[in-house]
Amino acid sequence: MLRKLAVVLGLLGVSALRSEARVLEIYWIDAEGGAATLIVSPSGESLLVDTASVTPGDRDLKRILGAIQHAGLKKIDCLLTTHFHGDHYGTLPALAKLIPIGMYFDHGPSVELDRAYVATAYKAYEELVAGKRTILKPGDHIPLKGVDIEVIASAGRAITSPLKGAGAKNPACADFKPLPPEVDPDNDQSVGFVLRYNKFDFIDMGDLTQNYEQKLVCPANLIGKIDLYQTTHHGLERSNSAQFVWAIQPKVAIMNNGPRKGGPASVFEVLRNSPGLEDIWQGHLALGTPKAVNTDEKMIANLEPTAECKGNLLKVSVASDGKFTVTNERTGYSKTYQAE
Ligand SMILES: [Zn+2]
Ligand SMILES: [Zn+2]
Numbered sequence: 042m043l044r045k046l047a048v049v050l051g052l053l054g055v056s057a058l059r060s061e062a063r064v065l066e067i068y069w070i071d072a073e074g075g076a077a078t079l080i081v082s083p084s085g086e087s088l089l090v091d092t093a094s095v096t097p098g099d100r101d102l103k104r105i106l107g108a109i110q111h112a113g114l115k116k117i118d119c120l121l122t123t124h125f126h127g128d129h130y131g132t133l134p135a136l137a138k139l140i141p142i143g144m145y146f147d148h149g150p151s152v153e154l155d156r157a158y159v160a161t162a163y164k165a166y167e168e169l170v171a172g173k174r175t176i177l178k179p180g181d182h183i184p185l186k187g188v189d190i191e192v193i194a195s196a197g198r199a200i201t202s203p204l205k206g207a208g209a210k211n212p213a214c215a216d217f218k219p220l221p222p223e224v225d226p227d228n229d230q231s232v233g234f235v236l237r238y239n240k241f242d243f244i245d246m247g248d249l250t251q252n253y254e255q256k257l258v259c260p261a262n263l264i265g266k267i268d269l270y271q272t273t274h275h276g277l278e279r280s281n282s283a284q285f286v287w288a289i290q291p292k293v294a295i296m297n298n299g300p301r302k303g304g305p306a307s308v309f310e311v312l313r314n315s316p317g318l319e320d321i322w323q324g325h326l327a328l329g330t331p332k333a334v335n336t337d338e339k340m341i342a343n344l345e346p347t348a349e350c351k352g353n354l355l356k357v358s359v360a361s362d363g364k365f366t367v368t369n370e371r372t373g374y375s376k377t378y379q380a381e
Contacts, residue, residue, distance in 0.1 A: 065188060065238045065359035067269075068108045071324050071343050071352040072101045074275050074299020075128035078245060079105075080236065081112050083361070084187030088119040090245055094131035102132040104352045109140065111354070116141040119185055123247025124231045125151035125163055137169055144184075145170040146177055148196040148230045159227075177232050187238070193264065194233035194249060199256035200263055204235065207265030213284045214259035220251050220279060228274065229253045235264065240363035241380035242267050244289060248274040254285040262288040268380040269357065269365065272296040272312070276303030276327075286315045292378055293367060295355060296323045300346050303327065306334045319378060322355055322367055339374040340367075 063083040070077040072093035080088040093101035109117070120142050122130045153159040177183070179200040183190040193200045223229050231247025244267045246254070254273070257263050270291035274280035276298040294312050298304040304327025312321055321336040326344045335341065342353040353371040363380035
């Protein structure tokens with residue numbers, strides 16, 4: 042199977058599918074509630090954030106390779122694993138055999154090494170990335186040419202001084218009620234970053250949960266306003282606190298949820314009450330949430346349960362003037378927004 046995929050990848054022309062204009066492109070790969078976000082800088086360099094799950098028939102691996110082909114890439118320059126959970130680095134060992142990967146970035150050792158299956162997978166990761174690995178701390182930059190990517194959280198720590206233009210007191214903090222500690226504590230080790238390209242900014246916080254979100258936005262908002270928000274933790278309720286979302290005030294939110302993971306009504310409520318939010322896009326219809334609570338169907342990439350799902354992409358193209366266009370591969374529907 043792997044060899045067949047490698048042949049397909051090798052035969053594909055580099056520029057055939059990539060649009061001529063040099064723009065920033067971001068692809069959300071449908072991993073049925075896992076995570077894989079592919080970023081292609083206007084320089085042509087690429088960053089793959091997370092590599093989804095090991096799945097029957099290599100479903101997620103094939104979808105990641107499909108997006109890589111769609112973007113016309115022959116290698117991945119930077120690979121970030123936000124944290125060491127199976128839905129974020131499951132396909133990595135197989136993927137690394139099929140395509141060259143330049144550099145690896147992560148938060149440092151898993152904090153769940155007392156679990157045997159975690160220890161085994163993490164050891165394999167360490168061996169795979171040896172000599173090509175950078176452990177990130179808040180304030181570091183991921184060196185993707187053509188954009189600026191600043192790490193704002195890693196290994197349970199956060200930046201302590203505000204990003205440019207940020208630092209205002211956050212009035213919502215008084216209402217925050219801490220959640221019980223995470224059962225899967227590596228979520229709170231997640232690497233989170235802000236990507237900037239001229240006026241445009243994008244945030245991805247991995248699976249950081251509410252208690253740790255507060256480090257970034259309470260008592261002062263250290264991040265400032267963000268144009269595009271990948272809802273944290275697949276759009277689950279344990280993340281996406283009102284304190285965080287209403288502080289960053291995203292213009293557009295993209296939820297990388299699965300049919301049965303992420304997207305409860307409570308998260309939609311937080312998003313819809315966020316000042317300045319224009320639209321929510323979803324990787325999947327959240328089947329356990331009323332249809333009327335989900336976003337408009339034309340902004341949802343996949344409607345079916347996993348067994349029938351085609352794994353359509355959501356894509357964002359960002360022009361140098363800050364206009365960014367979200368496209369739903371399923372319907373071809375797209376909408377353009379202006380970054381501030
Ligand atoms: Zn799906
Ligand atoms: Zn996850």
